[in-house]
Amino acid sequence: xxxxxxxxxxxxxxxxxxxxxxxxxxxxxxxxxxxxxxxxxxxxxxxxxxxxxxxxxxxxxxxxxxxxxxxxxxxxxxxxxxxxxxxxxxxxxxxxxxxxxxxxxxxxxxxxxxxxxxxxxxxxxxxxxxxxxxxxxxxxxxxxxxxxxxxxxxxxxxxxxxxxxxxxxxxxxxxxxxxxxxxxxxxxxxxxxxxxxxxxxxxxxxxxxxxxxxxxxxxxxxxxxxxxxxxxxxxxxxxxxxxxxxxxxxxxxxxxxxxxxxxxxxxxxxxxxxxxxxxxxxxxxxxxxxxxxxxxxxxxxxxxxxxxxxxxxxxxxxxxxx
Numbered sequence: 001x002x003x004x005x006x007x008x009x010x011x012x013x014x015x016x017x018x019x020x021x022x023x024x025x026x027x028x029x030x031x032x033x034x035x036x037x038x039x040x041x042x043x044x045x046x047x048x049x050x051x052x053x054x055x056x057x058x059x060x061x062x063x064x065x066x067x068x069x070x071x072x073x074x075x076x077x078x079x080x081x082x083x084x085x086x087x088x089x090x091x092x093x094x095x096x097x098x099x100x101x102x103x104x105x106x107x108x109x110x111x112x113x114x115x116x117x118x119x120x121x122x123x124x125x126x127x128x129x130x131x132x133x134x135x136x137x138x139x140x141x142x143x144x145x146x147x148x149x150x151x152x153x154x155x156x157x158x159x160x161x162x163x164x165x166x167x168x169x170x171x172x173x174x175x176x177x178x179x180x181x182x183x184x185x186x187x188x189x190x191x192x193x194x195x196x197x198x199x200x201x202x203x204x205x206x207x208x209x210x211x212x213x214x215x216x217x218x219x220x221x222x223x224x225x226x227x228x229x230x231x232x233x234x235x236x237x238x239x240x241x242x243x244x245x246x247x248x249x250x251x252x253x254x255x256x257x258x259x260x261x262x263x264x265x266x267x268x269x270x271x272x273x274x275x276x277x278x279x280x281x282x283x284x285x286x287x288x289x290x291x292x293x294x295x296x297x298x299x300x301x302x303x304x305x306x307x308x309x310x311x312x313x314x315x316x317x318x319x320x321x322x
Contacts, residue, residue: 037064037117037127038318039141040305041292042212043285044132045223047305049082051212052130053089054311059126059318062091064116066131066140069254071109072100074242077235078256080226093120100242100251106139113140119158122173122197126318134291141207158194173197208321210314211298212305213289220282222304227256227277231270236260255280 038055040048052063063082065071070081073096081095093116098104113129113136120127129140158170170193175182181196239260242252252261259277262268268276292298299317303310 036121037129037207039066039137039207039209040128040130040212041137041209041295041298042132042305043219043288043292044080044281045219045226045285046212046214047307047310048130048132048212049080049086049305051210051305051310051314052128053082053086055314055318056090056126056128058315060124061126061128062093062120062123064113064120064127064129065092065094066109066113066129066133066136067095068104068106068109068133068136069251070095070131071097071104072251073098074238074245075100075251075254075257077230077233077238078254078260080230099246101246101249103250106135109136110139118197122158122177124176132288134288137295158197159190170194170197208318209295209298210317211292211295211300212310213300213302214304215302218304219285223281223285224278227281228274230256230277231260231274236263236270240264255284 038061040052040055042048052061055061056063065081067079067081069075069079071094072079082092087095094109094113097112117127117129117140129137131137158173168187170190171182171185171187174185174193174196177197185192185196187193235256239252239257242257243261243264246252248261252258256277259268259273259280262276263270263273301310301313305311
């Protein structure tokens with residue numbers, strides 16, 4: 001996937017925010033105008049990974065993947081999921097969390113992604129939700145901030161973190177988010193601490209949606225090149241191994257794998273499979289843009305996410321978001 005060269009501190013704008021340790025009392029989410037989370041929308045191949053990494057390094061962020069195929073272990077070449085090198089730059093969530101023969105619904109994604117999102121904010125870091133699966137995104141965001149509902153998954157994860165870090169940990173989290181509430185609640189009162197954190201997180205500022213809409217011809221050219229590169233990198237062999245282990249499961253009917261399986265079964269030549277995959281990715285990108293056009297309040301950027309001017313514009317949006 002397209003990416004910007006790794007730099008500890010990006011120097012593309014005079015308005016950059018320096019990364020802040022989550023252990024510090026004052027950080028990107030403490031008293032600033034940053035949103036609760038940034039959603040990066042856009043079609044496949046538009047450079048969302050590159051932009052998410054750059055923004056994450058600017059704003060002390062963590063990445064929450066929103067991709068219905070990237071959740072599966074072993075499905076690497078056909079998904080364009082972040083590389084191991086990219087994942088080493090920032091924490092990533094909801095990647096490689098299920099085997100291909102395990103159904104992973106939009107509802108299950110929503111539960112796990114919400115828990116990850118709240119936990120990231122509790123660490124005083126900025127969640128950056130990145131991906132192109134519109135149904136997953138809708139499941140995650142609908143009703144997410146309607147009120148301080150009790151979050152069972154969040155409570156379980158907080159309880160596990162408390163067991164790892166000791167009882168004072170929850171109190172420190174609340175003190176960062178809401179010092180006045182922390183002053184009223186005893187450090188050992190776990191139920192009240194968790195409830196106060198829930199209320200604080202669910203009542204924070206709204207989501208910031210940033211959309212990528214690069215020139216259509218340039219996008220299609222990238223998609224054609226990427227689909228061809230997937231096959232050159234060994235997509236057919238990866239598919240062979242997945243079929244041998246899991247059989248013809250639904251996950252392997254996704255773009256790229258479907259065409260690779262057709263080559264293995266003898267119903268498509270390699271050249272025809274590549275052409276079909278290229279056409280499939282172009283069609284998918286068009287459907288994604290149609291879906292995301294229905295999302296509310298998207299700030300559209302008419303460029304690829306790995307271009308410096310796009311990063312500058314995205315940084316300005318995050319910093320000015322109230």
